[in-house]
Amino acid sequence: MDLTSFSLGDPLLWGKLFEIILLNVILSGDNAVVIALACRALAPEQRTKGIALGAAVAVVLRIAFTVVIASLLSMPFLRIVGAGLLIWIAVKLLVEDEGQDEDSIAASSKLWKAVQTVAIADIVMSLDNVLAIAGVARDSMPLLIVGLVISIPLIVVGASLITNLLTRFPILVWAGAGLLGWVAGEMLDSDPWLVTRFGAELLHQLEYPVAILGALLVLGLGYLIKSRRPDPAH
Template sequence: MDMSSISFVDPLIWGKLVEIIALNIVLSGDNAVVIALACRALAPNQRAKGIALGAGVAVVLRVLFTVLIASLLNAPFLRIIGAALLIWIAVKLILEDGEGDENAVAASSKLWKAVQTVAIADIVMSLDNVLAIAAVAKDSIPLLIAGLVISIPLIVLGASLITNLLTRFPILVWAGAALLGWVAGDMFDSDPWLITRFGADALHSLEYPVAALGALLVLSLGYWFKSRRPDPAL
């Protein structure tokens, strides 16, 4: 996608934007909970400010991080590696469904300490978000930034709602994992090394089949690994 020719009246652009927001919401449930946990010990009159500041710092850092990753994805083989990582992240998302990070973040009673905790935790936990969003946005930095700016405040404001939805409707986790697999297939199909070797036209004709194969692979692996886990009730 040519960054200079981006147009927000293009339905394809809106489709990509919705895809970025959906991925961010599915992948950021834990991040939103981390923000709430880090700020839970703040005084009531500082809690909203801590969440807002923490989210703001997280937005800026994540945009910079994602732009860096997006620029690196233009190198040969990195999209292939990124696709493999996304498949692993998607399967991990299925396997970790229901497991939280409640004990991973300490609360702080000081505003800037809480903001620092939020920012660091968000960056540490956001490799999956960054990689997926960079894969969708490809060369469009405005699209990448727009998707992050729109979705991150939604995640912060709706942290408990998102967490409850994902817990109550596990199918949403599977749908998000399948979407990640789709993005992984699309990323794999657009690797510069493969384009040089097989030609852009040949790979373009395989774009949807490879993306669908990525989604199917994630769901199959997720189901297989999940079915082999011992039943905790036994």
């Protein structure tokens, strides 16, 4: 998808932009917690500066990382691999224990040390965001960059709000996982090798069915794994 082929009044353009922002916000709950934890030991007057600087560095690094991944996805088979990784990440999002990594996040009383921690942790934890956003943006780098630039400040400003929403409304986690599965299906359906083998017209007709199957696969696997786990209350 080329951004230059769309006008600002095109609902498809705004739909894709909204999808990028929504995915990044839903999937960044843990990242928001990391930002808060890494900066918690800073002096009050430095805390806001640390969060802002860490987020700014993370924006630059994540855009570069995402652009590289998006470029690689134009190669045969890599979208198939990316779809498989997204399915795995989405299921992991549903079944992993909450808060398991929080105690391992080092707080720092030094501003630049905290900034470094925020930036590195954000990149390390952002594979799901990068793959999902690259899958949605397809070949439109401007759309990808605009979506990231808009959504990351929202995450920083609303770090505690995002975490509270995900805790209060667990259905949002399932919605995010299902959306990841949907994007995985779209990514699989657009792999250059499959397009060459089966034809662009057939894959275009199968785009939504495959996306729906991807979402259902994630939700089904997540439910199955969680239902087979022993109840910690017993």
